[in-house]
Amino acid sequence: MTTIDEDTTPATVLSVEDLTVHLPTEHGLLRAVDGVSFQVRAGRTLGIVGESGSGKSMSAKTLLRLNPGRFRESGRVRLHGTDGSGDLDVMELDRDGPMIRAVRGRRIAMIFQEPMTAFSPLHTIGEQIMEAILLHRTSDRAEAREICLEWMLRVGIGDAARRIDQYPHQFSGGMRQRAMIAMALSCEPEVLIADEPTTALDVTIQAQVLELMQDLQAETGMAIVLITHDLAVVAGTCDEVAVMYLGRIVEQAPVRELFADPQHPYTRGLLRSIPRLGMRRDERLHAIEGTVPQAIDLPPMCSFRGRCTDRIEGVCETAEPRLLELTEAHHVRCFLHDPEAPAPEPTATGAARPQPSRHDAPAVPEESPA
Numbered sequence: 472m473t474t475i476d477e478d479t480t481p482a483t484v485l486s487v488e489d490l491t492v493h494l495p496t497e498h499g500l501l502r503a504v505d506g507v508s509f510q511v512r513a514g515r516t517l518g519i520v521g522e523s524g525s526g527k528s529m530s531a532k533t534l535l536r537l538n539p540g541r542f543r544e545s546g547r548v549r550l551h552g553t554d555g556s557g558d559l560d561v562m563e564l565d566r567d568g569p570m571i572r573a574v575r576g577r578r579i580a581m582i583f584q585e586p587m588t589a590f591s592p593l594h595t596i597g598e599q600i601m602e603a604i605l606l607h608r609t610s611d612r613a614e615a616r617e618i619c620l621e622w623m624l625r626v627g628i629g630d631a632a633r634r635i636d637q638y639p640h641q642f643s644g645g646m647r648q649r650a651m652i653a654m655a656l657s658c659e660p661e662v663l664i665a666d667e668p669t670t671a672l673d674v675t676i677q678a679q680v681l682e683l684m685q686d687l688q689a690e691t692g693m694a695i696v697l698i699t700h701d702l703a704v705v706a707g708t709c710d711e712v713a714v715m716y717l718g719r720i721v722e723q724a725p726v727r728e729l730f731a732d733p734q735h736p737y738t739r740g741l742l743r744s745i746p747r748l749g750m751r752r753d754e755r756l757h758a759i760e761g762t763v764p765q766a767i768d769l770p771p772m773c774s775f776r777g778r779c780t781d782r783i784e785g786v787c788e789t790a791e792p793r794l795l796e797l798t799e800a801h802h803v804r805c806f807l808h809d810p811e812a813p814a815p816e817p818t819a820t821g822a823a824r825p826q827p828s829r830h831d832a833p834a835v836p837e838e839s840p841a
């Protein structure tokens with residue numbers, strides 16, 4: 472017997488399991504990404520948020536195997552081939568081989584945070600967008616040019632017929648960003664990774680680009696991973712949200728639940744930093760105290776404890792908190808919710824551990840089952 476849930480829940484397109492990227496530096500080993508796991512379903516959008524340096528872009532680039540060979544990578548990045556294109560683990564592919572080139576653009580496309588990364592200065596914008604279309608969609612050059620022009624127009628490049636033969640340096644930053652979005656969408660990928668896709672654009676074109684991504688998602692069932700600092704964009708476009716801090720996901724939940732009932736002190740801090748309608752003019756926005764430390768030689772403790780207003784002395788520095796399952800869809804990495812957390816040290820006033828948790832949650836296995 473099938474349940475209603477099985478009938479209506481779309482298939483998982485991408486599963487990332489225990490993804491780790493460590494970089495040897497002169498100061499020690501930088502744990503840029505440290506055991507990240509998530510899944511994205513067809514037609515759904517996962518938002519990834521977190522302060523600068525938390526490992527969002529590094530995680531994204533690793534999904535396309537774009538890191539230099541000296542970075543130490545591990546984990547699994549599985550494409551499930553729900554459209555019949557076949558199941559594979561991207562992490563098993565040679566980073567310069569033909570297999571990964573067949574994945575890039577067609578199965579996973581990326582909108583980069585820095586638009587210059589995507590284009591070579593030596594070829595026209597049109598040649599570069601058409602290269603991917605010719606590789607993945609059609610071998611007919613005239614048809615590829617038509618598809619390219621259509622997408623340039625769709626992303627708001629007005630005089631596309633002239634622009635198509637120009638070089639990247641003839642495009643302004645905002646125009647290059649639009650061209651990169653056209654390149655990413657033109658091959659109708661199974662998964663789109665959009666790393667701050669609208670930061671360089673003005674507000675009206677931002678809304679247009681987000682709408683375009685959502686239109687294509689509705690047409691093709693593309694799964695989207697959206698990396699952004701903008702929590703308003705997350706609220707308007709994402710189904711689920713993962714909050715990253717120092718290379719780890721510290722909380723993950725369906726978008727409404729995360730905004731209505733955040734459980735990690737870091738998530739609560741991020742949400743308190745958004746301006747609200749109806750705020751008094753003299754009301755100050757909350758800022759999370761302190762800065763993100765470098766993820767080098769971190770001791771095995773909660774890495775947020777130094778900035779955390781709910782820190783429990785004698786607990787948060789004893790170990791790294793486990794990822795806990797509050798509900799099937801809501802996970803958090805914090806001792807406040809851990810029934811097996813060590814007992815806090817007694818204080819001079821005899822104060823016991825604070826009781827902010829409505830959940831005493833079981834741990835999520837660090838490696839999700841296949």
Ligand SMILES: Nc1ncnc2c1ncn2[C@@H]1O[C@H](COP(=O)(O)OP(=O)(O)OP(=O)(O)O)[C@@H](O)[C@H]1O
Pocket residue numbers: 494501503521522523524525526527528529530584765766
């Ligand atoms: N090419 C590189 N070489 C060395 N360290 C790097 C490199 N790229 C990123 N890092 C480091 O890896 C960590 C994660 O960086 P990442 O770019 O993923 O952050 P981010 O979350 O995308 O931040 P932002 O919001 O500023 O884009 C940071 O400590 C950063 O300094």
Ligand SMILES: [Mg+2]
Pocket residue numbers: 527528529584666
């Ligand atoms: Mg980034």
